[in-house]
Amino acid sequence: MSGATSKTYQVRSEGIFLGLPVLDTSLKGLRAIVVGASGQSGRPVVDVLSANPNRWEKVYALSRRPPTTDAKSVEHVQVDLLWEPERIASILCKHKVQADYIFYFGYVQVARPDTDSEVFGNPDHLAETNGRLFENFLLALDQANIQPRRIVLQTGGKNYGVHQGHVNVPLTEGAPRVELEPNFYYTQEDLLAKYITTHPGASYNVTMPQWILAAVDGTDMTIFYPLAVYASIQRKLLQPLKYPGDLTSWDNNHPISTGFILGTFYEWLVVTEGTEGESFNITDGSEFTFGRFWPILASWFGLEWRPPQDNDSYHEVELPFVPRGYGPKGKLRSTFSFIEWAKEPATRQAWVELKEEHKLNTDPLQEPEKTFAFLQFALELTWSWQTSMSKARKLGWHGYVDSIESIHSVFQKYTDMKMIPPF
Secondary structure, three states: OOOOOOOOOOEEEEOOEEEEEOOOOOOOOEEEEEEOOOOOOHHHHHHHHHOOOOOEEEEEEEEOOOOOOOOOOEEEEEOOOOOOHHHHHHHHHHOOOOOOEEEEOOOOOOEOOOOOOOOOEOHHHHHHHHHHHHHHHHHHHHHOOOOOOEEEEEOOHHHHOOOOOOOOOOEOOOOOOOOOOOOHHHHHHHHHHHHHHOOOOOEEEEEEOOEEEOOOOOOOOOOHHHHHHHHHHHHHOOOOEEOOOOHHHHHOOOOEEEHHHHHHHHHHHHHOOOOOOEEEEOOOOOOOOHHHHHHHHHHHOOOOEEOOOOOOOOEEEEOOOOOOOOOOOOEEEEOOOHHHHHHOHHHHHHHHHHHHHHOOOOOOOOOHHHHHHHHHHHHHEOOOOOEOOHHHHHOOOOOEOOHHHHHHHHHHHHHHOOOOOOO
16 A cells, blocks of 8 residues: 555553553653542543653642542642632642643533433533533633643543434544534533634643543442442342343443553553544443353352343333434333332342441442442443544554453452452
């Protein structure tokens, strides 16, 4: 093929993580702001950056509660982005915050009472509230005289309409927007585009990870912690590991984005030439189905397991949209609700006993709607959202981890953090 060129990339391994980039050792003295630093995405980024203090001399962790870290390079800056920009700016000035790179993971969930699926927020309120958060932050940057080289905005699968039903797969960057209802990701992207046009020295990236896997307490934006809680309680009750979805859900290829992969990708992204101004999918790079995982999960907890059965009776909810413009509407199908299971007296008593026996420090059953909504949705959806990583690969990203190995590692961290009993 004429004009084809070859490139050589240096990669390394770190435990179960393979193909990680080897970055230029001359990169030193960088400063970063991580917004939403205590959350499911922000915390791993803080961990990755602070592990390289020569490269990242200062990491400002912006959040309402501090991330758990002993790293000297990390400084927690307590802010609430619902505050007025002037108040946010005054706090940034007080801490003398300056940054070369900004990683934005700020998010506020807004309840949506008009649907059977608790995982969805009210789209109008989500767009207004999360748009206001991001705009307040961008205005505060100017008022605090912070001039970043790059802003990375994390969005996700909602960019493709995966929460609304069947979409064109594999998901590929540059797909047209699905504007069937307000989408706060689009609101944020438009605000970022406007900021970049008025700040010539700055560039941007938009990223789309999928189910995020990280051992972080105090977050509801995960399917993995509630899954560990479910397996722990079923073992205590001497009950099998039942799967609530149908065979389509069982066989679906789900993209997983492990926190360490995310953090390493974001570091690589902002210091690599040719990545500015681009949007990227980012996942573990491995194939994952619940059909493959369910027997493995059961084996970790010493449980019998139950796949979908031909004679199962399903509760079915049809969603109102056709996001790709043709084909059937998306359906959610489940034989039971984790939320209702979590409210059962036997379930609650089992966790009380586990908490006492193992000195656990979390109470995931206190608000089961928050804890189990994402897991319920993941296991009852009946359409694919397989994701392409070809764009990042072409630019030299080769990070990879087998998602099941990563889940096992995160479950072990849950145990160390006293979030679940030993398994």
